[in-house]
Amino acid sequence: MTSLPDDRPRHPEKAHRPDQPVRRGKPDWLRVKAPNSPEYAATRKIMRDNRLITVCEEAACPNVGECWAKGHATMMIMGDTCTRACAFCNVRTGLPGPLDVLEPANVASAVQKLGLAHVVITSVDRDDLADGGAAHFASVIRAVREENPATSIEVLTPDFLRKPGAIAQVVEARPDVYNHNLETVPRLYPGVRPGARYFSSLRLLQQVKEIDPAMFTKSGLMAGLGESREEMLQVMDDLRAADVDFLTIGQYLQPSVKHHPIDRFVTPDEFASLADAAYAKGFLMVSASPLTRSSYHAGDDFIRLRAARLAHLGR
Numbered sequence: 001m002t003s004l005p006d007d008r009p010r011h012p013e014k015a016h017r018p019d020q021p022v023r024r025g026k027p028d029w030l031r032v033k034a035p036n037s038p039e040y041a042a043t044r045k046i047m048r049d050n051r052l053i054t055v056c057e058e059a060a061c062p063n064v065g066e067c068w069a070k071g072h073a074t075m076m077i078m079g080d081t082c083t084r085a086c087a088f089c090n091v092r093t094g095l096p097g098p099l100d101v102l103e104p105a106n107v108a109s110a111v112q113k114l115g116l117a118h119v120v121i122t123s124v125d126r127d128d129l130a131d132g133g134a135a136h137f138a139s140v141i142r143a144v145r146e147e148n149p150a151t152s153i154e155v156l157t158p159d160f161l162r163k164p165g166a167i168a169q170v171v172e173a174r175p176d177v178y179n180h181n182l183e184t185v186p187r188l189y190p191g192v193r194p195g196a197r198y199f200s201s202l203r204l205l206q207q208v209k210e211i212d213p214a215m216f217t218k219s220g221l222m223a224g225l226g227e228s229r230e231e232m233l234q235v236m237d238d239l240r241a242a243d244v245d246f247l248t249i250g251q252y253l254q255p256s257v258k259h260h261p262i263d264r265f266v267t268p269d270e271f272a273s274l275a276d277a278a279y280a281k282g283f284l285m286v287s288a289s290p291l292t293r294s295s296y297h298a299g300d301d302f303i304r305l306r307a308a309r310l311a312h313l314g315r
């Protein structure tokens with residue numbers, strides 16, 4: 001683990017920016033229970049004992065109480081500091097430390113202790129590394145597979161922008177699901193994901209399928225950032241053109257006054273309508289609800305995803 005003392009400013013690049021408006025009055029459908037079960041504490045202990053960082057905590061995910069009560073923690077590898085500065089993300093930004101060579105073994109051990117049937121592994125962006133951290137990602141996948149052969153593995157990777165060969169390295173380690181989030185519609189990229197390029201992210205997903213046509217691909221969008229329904233539908237078309245299997249859509253929540261403001265709270269009915277539209281466009285699986293996150297219920301969804309593909313193939 002490369003965690004540093006917590007007195008560092010969490011988002012130094014945002015410190016001098018003006019405060020953004022904060023939308024008060026969270027609707028009932030976004031209210032969750034405080035995380036305080038004994039099972040939550042047990043998951044937390046395993047993460048600490050294995051010196052692991054989770055996106056659940058770093059991103060201040062609202063589902064942490066529910067997920068950790070079931071041992072479902074999403075591990076975030078390659079440190080706690082991201083080299084990008086996305087306007088929606090609560091993960092610490094700055095210059096990261098060196099990679100932890102023990103991390104593959106520690107992740108594999110945590111998966112074993114948690115008894116996970118399905119694990120989601122994500123990471124910070126590591127633009128400072130020549131391969132963006134792809135070889136390390138592949139090492140983690142292999143270590144988890146070796147120690148937990150029955151566990152299905154889902155990765156949620158950065159875009160590996162300008163890192164030739166990186167995507168192939170991760171795909172060749174054979175995760176079961178390759179997830180890369182588009183996050184938002186292309187018009188909002190300059191404000192929301194300034195360091196990323198919409199068509200590079202889309203192309204990444206297409207490349208995964210080109211390298212391994214059997215691999216499940218998945219992508220996620222946030223709703224409530226200022227996008228229109230028509231723009232969401234266009235992104236769905238783009239994802240289907242890249243042969244993406246699984247789409248997740250959840251409500252954007254603003255981590256601090258320095259982050260992108262919430263444009264609006266999207267209602268559960270609107271999420272249901274987006275899910276209907278996505279299924280009509282041919283996704284094998286869709287999860288769209290206010291609290292949906294990439295890794296929310298990912299294990300159960302993976303079982304349904306596999307079944308949906310078999311049904312689609314007529315078996």
Ligand code: SF4
Pocket residue numbers: 055056057061062063064065067068072073074293294295296297
């Ligand atoms: S939804 Fe994902 S990030 Fe959030 S607590 Fe659950 S596993 Fe962690």
